[in-house]
Amino acid sequence: xxxKSSLIKPTLTTxxxxxxxxxxxQDRNWRNSLISYLCPIHSEVFSQSADQDDMDIVDPNxxxxxxxxxxxxxLINHCARQEDxxxxxxxxxxxxxxxxxxxxxxxxxxxxxxxxxxxxxATILNTIGSYRxxxxxxxx
Numbered sequence: 001x002x003x004k005s006s007l008i009k010p011t012l013t014t015x016x017x018x019x020x021x022x023x024x025x026q027d028r029n030w031r032n033s034l035i036s037y038l039c040p041i042h043s044e045v046f047s048q049s050a051d052q053d054d055m056d057i058v059d060p061n062x063x064x065x066x067x068x069x070x071x072x073x074x075l076i077n078h079c080a081r082q083e084d085x086x087x088x089x090x091x092x093x094x095x096x097x098x099x100x101x102x103x104x105x106x107x108x109x110x111x112x113x114x115x116x117x118x119x120x121x122a123t124i125l126n127t128i129g130s131y132r133x134x135x136x137x138x139x140x
Contacts, residue, residue, distance in 0.1 A: 010125060012122070014140075017107045022138060081102070
């Protein structure tokens with residue numbers, strides 16, 4: 001399968017997601033950044049054992065067991081589900097990042113994000129659709 005060129009300018013209907021592989025390859029402190037998004041209980045657990053990497057993850061629908069990053073799994077499946085996870089007064093990039101975490105990193109376009117964060121879709125696109133990549137948020 002061919003990947004789209006990174007030189008193609010995203011539009012309002014371009015889907016984005018968090019590309020964790022890109023983020024891990026670009027930011028050696030990515031785990032520390034993710035720890036800052038954890039709920040207080042898990043923040044304490046992971047700050048004491050930041051080197052904990054993989055864990056068995058069981059798909060509830062198929063029963064299939066795969067290996068996955070414990071920090072990312074905990075963040076997406078527990079901490080991002082907390083009522084106060086998304087703060088309406090947070091910076092735009094943080095809000096968008098948290099939206100992707102709370103929806104299990106399902107791709108969304110600028111218009112869908114706009115409906116959630118109540119900011120103009122064009123502003124969102126100008127922020128996450130530029131050449132600079134924030135927190136691994138990239139086009140699918």
